[in-house]
Amino acid sequence: TWTMVNIVEEQVERIREQVGDARVISALSGGVDSAVSTALVQRAIGDQLTAVFVDHGLLRQGEAEQVERDYVAATGVNLKVVDAADQFLGFLEDVTDPETKRKIIGREFIRTFEAAEREVLATPGAPVKFLVQGTLYPDVVESGGGAGASNIKSHHNVGGLPEDLEFSLIEPLRTLFKDEVREVGRQLGIPEAIVGRHPFPGPGLAIRIIGAVSKERLDILRAADAIVREETTAAGMDAEIWQFPVVLLADVRSVGVQGDGRTYGHPIVLRPVTSEDAMTADWARLPYELLERISTRITNEVPEVNRVTVDITSKPPGTIEWE
Ligand code: XMP
Secondary structure: OHHHHHHHHHHHHHHHHHHOOOEEEEEEOOOHHHHHHHHHHHHHHHHHEEEEEEEOOOOOOOHHHHHHHHHHHHHOOOEEEEEOHHHHHHHHOOOOOHHHHHHHHHHHHHHHHHHHHHHHHOOOOOOEEEEEOOOOHHHHHHOOOOOOOOOOOOOOOOOOOOOOOOOEEEOOOOOOOHHHHHHHHHHOOOOHHHHOOOOOOOOHHHHHEEOOOOHHHHHHHHHHHHHHHHHHHHOOOHHHOOEOOEEEEOOOOEEEEEOOEEEEEEEEEEOOEEEOOOOOEEEOOOOHHHHHHHHHHHHHHOOOEEEEEEOOOOEOOOOOOOO
16 A cells, blocks of 8 residues: 555646646546546645536436535535436437447547536636546557557547547556556545445446447346345445446347236346456356346346346456447
């Protein structure tokens, strides 16, 4: 942790130098990376920072509230919330291609931030010149920013930025792996509930719905995902798992039987993985009792889902996310 104290002090100093008297906007997403990078910048420059939380409507159950309430209480950050759920749904309508989803979400994210920036600019004060990004070392490598890298997926927080970007980037986590980011977060006093949270992709549930995104499909996936998280936490398995994507095969149906009748519902795929840094991963050997409880609850409580499956593919060859 001595190293992490050094990293905090070094970054705080660096951010102060880079920013000067300018104001800064932060891309707060609800995940650990943006929470820690934002808190680091908050520590460095305080009220010169405005954190913008774009609620794109693609988060999991309860996550928006966690940002708006718990994170603000812990950091004292000046938070501006933008409810953009309808806007994102509109742009994603009928879109099924994974990279197209990412590009649209990345583009709309930046547009929404630019709108928020204009509102912040309209208030008296120094010019807004910087945007905080929670980019980690593995993101840099996978997006082609590192030596010998290949462009596997255009992670929207690195590769998908539009060319008319008005901000200079502050990326204080760019050299760090996830476990180091969590340590930095602890040093900054962010509550364990946020720091210990599993990573979650910027494009959110949009890339966990295989098929087009709709409000109805998001609600189905949210209900299933909430059950998975509740049962995994209750079983004490959170720390054993790197990440636990729950995927809705929205264009697939299978026949089932429940009560008196035949059902024709959608499958849910459980994708629990263990990993050190997300660059490679293995499927998590979860206790059968936990899997059974998850399966029973999802098929009982989510009427549109009649089958629960487990993905037992390592990375490589499978990626962690299905899209
Ligand atoms: P994959 O699926 O490539 O994921 O094995 C590696 C890690 O990156 C996350 N991920 C993303 N994060 N924007 C993000 O911010 C994205 O477009 C994106 N795609 C994948 C994934 O959840 C895992 O932690």
